[in-house]
Amino acid sequence: MPSDNDSLSLDAFQDEAERFLRSIADEFVDAGLSGGRRASDRIAAVEELGEGHELQVKQARELQARLFDAGLAWPSGPADCGGRGLTREHDQIVERLLSDLGFPSREMLFVGLHIVAPAIDAHGTAELRRRMLTALYRADIIGCQLFSEPGAGSDLAGVATRAVRDGDDWILTGQKVWTSMGHLADVGEALVRTDPSAPKHGGLTVFLVDMHAPGVTVRPIRQMTGGSAFNEVFLDGVRVPDSHRIGGVGDGWRVAGTSLGSERETMIGGDGPVSPYVLERLAALVERLGAAGDPVHRQRIARTVAAVTAMRAAAALPETSWGHRTAPVSGSVLKMLMTRAVDEIAALAGEVLGERAFADGGEPDAYAWSEFVLGAPAMHIAGGTDEIQLNIIAQRGLGLPRPPKPLN
Ligand SMILES: Cc1cc2nc3c(=O)[nH]c(=O)nc-3n(C[C@H](O)[C@H](O)[C@H](O)COP(=O)(O)OP(=O)(O)OC[C@H]3O[C@@H](n4cnc5c(N)ncnc54)[C@H](O)[C@@H]3O)c2cc1C
Known part of the structure; x- marks a missing residue:
């Protein structure tokens, strides 16, 4: 594994990561497995692992182990737990390259990596951190x-x-x-x-x-x-x-807060429902059906682009630019923006496809969208409901009073 180097420039790191990923791409992209991203037209808002999921899981674990051994599984993590002491931007470079190069989804590892691991990292003993973080980031365990x-x-x-x-x-x-x-x-x-x-x-x-x-x-x-x-x-x-x-x-409440904060912050990235892969598929669908020429669909396309752009712009804000009254609320804001973007994507796909999204007529890239459209509402609930995010933003972010208790 490459040695720690916190001054490794983003450009140099990108070159290193891209070289490595291209060298293993043949093993994972279009591998012919049902989990191979380009080998299946599945598209989901919530990863569900349909038929053949054992192969998908095996492939994701193998990919994660290869990333770990190359020092790319957790660039921002500490060296004694398999990281390289770099920054979150270095992590994002790997995620983006994996998506751009068409590697299969590792979404089934999301909970372990982005919810469980941050709590162990922040609150676990040295022994628990060393053993469990390494195992989680290498996908030896889920x-x-x-x-x-x-x-x-x-x-x-x-x-x-x-x-x-x-x-x-x-x-x-x-x-x-x-x-x-x-x-x-x-x-x-x-x-x-x-x-x-x-x-x-x-x-x-x-x-x-x-x-x-x-x-x-x-x-x-x-x-x-x-x-x-x-x-x-x-x-x-x-x-x-x-x-x-x-x-x-x-x-426990403080430890759980670490997990929930990380969950909300990271739901918008990686192989999640607003990944570059999903957006590519959506753009291809709109193009294939000539939807941009339809005056009604054009409105929805514009709303979708606006929602995704707002989410990405907010996600790119530096940590220091988020103000708050009592506790950080960036995770809740990002989660709300992501949910809105997912709604727009699902609505656009559903509108341009009509009944073809729900009745399998054998048309490629049509019925596959049913899983995304039907899964989208779950985003309003997972990781804390919209109402709870709004309460958090109102109370901790803006310092507004707690809502009154309902009368019995
Ligand atoms: C796809 C998905 C994956 C999930 N994965 C996990 C997981 O891995 N592990 C896990 O532990 N949980 C998981 N959850 C559960 C999720 O965290 C809960 O469903 C969520 O916190 C809401 O809890 P509830 O379902 O009990 O709804 P309730 O809390 O019963 O809420 C019902 C309704 O009342 C509203 N409400 C409740 N309290 C208030 C309030 N104070 N102010 C205003 N409105 C309020 C809610 O917004 C909601 O509309 C997952 C959920 C989904 C959809």
Whole structure:
């Protein structure tokens, strides 16, 4: 792996990354596997892993391992955990090149890399960081997020899953839901209640759960798109060593905040629903159907371009230009802008295709869009609903008062 070099210029890094990616492109692009991005016309707002998903997962893991060994999996990460101490811009160069060169999606790794890993990095012990970050970034293991419960989604601090201390271990019991990629995961970041007598936000702790441990049951949930991206997870007396605690006992709300902040910031990038690949496919669709000549479609095209441009412009703002009253809200703003862009993309595809988006007539690049159009509404919910993002922006960003409690 190349040595740390925090002064490596973006141009030099881009050359190095591009040379490497071109040297392995034959193995991954158009590999003939159903997961090969150019070998399938699937297009999804939420990665669902349809038929042949084992091959897709295998390919994504192999690609991630190759990136890791070449020092390209996590350029901004610390050297002792497989990174190179470079910047987020260096990370973005790799993501952009992977997309431009047509490499297959690694979206099934998103939760582990962008939700679980940041919490371990910021709050984990040195030992947990070294072992788990390396394994996650090399895709030796896949991570999932065990936060939501049937009775705790927006009101996340209300989680009821209990963890009770037993010697050097904790025993976890409860139910989680909407666990993306839970069926593939090796580890899960679980937000649980360790002190029921403490104030709601203070009695929480985060653990890294072995998803193959006795007592863990994962049940897929079928979605309206036809696929299953997420699951119910039952924890029935699951033993977790204290060494797998992320952050202090009672510090779970802060640890969860790190994961949620990173999730919202990074949803707009990589292989997500507004990736360069999705936009290329959309532009090709509009071109193929001659939609730009239609006065109604032209309005929608302009709205789509405006929404994507606004999202990209906001994402490119330097960290220092985001003002706030009590806590940073850039993640919530970016998530709202992304959701709007996804809505416009889905509406444009749905409008230009009409019923062909929903009835498979065998036309290439037509019915494939149904997965995207039907998956788009999920963006209003995943990572915290629109209403919750607006509350965060209003209260933490603008310093407005909390909404009044509803009358009983
Ligand atoms: C594609 C997808 C992937 C997901 N992946 C995961 C995952 O991997 N792990 C995980 O833990 N969770 C995951 N989730 C769950 C997601 O985080 C929750 O669905 C979300 O936080 C909302 O919680 P809820 O579904 O319980 O809705 P509720 O909290 O019951 O909300 C219902 C409605 O009430 C509104 N509402 C609630 N409280 C307020 C308030 N204070 N002010 C105004 N309006 C309010 C909401 O905006 C919403 O419209 C995923 C969800 C989706 C759609």
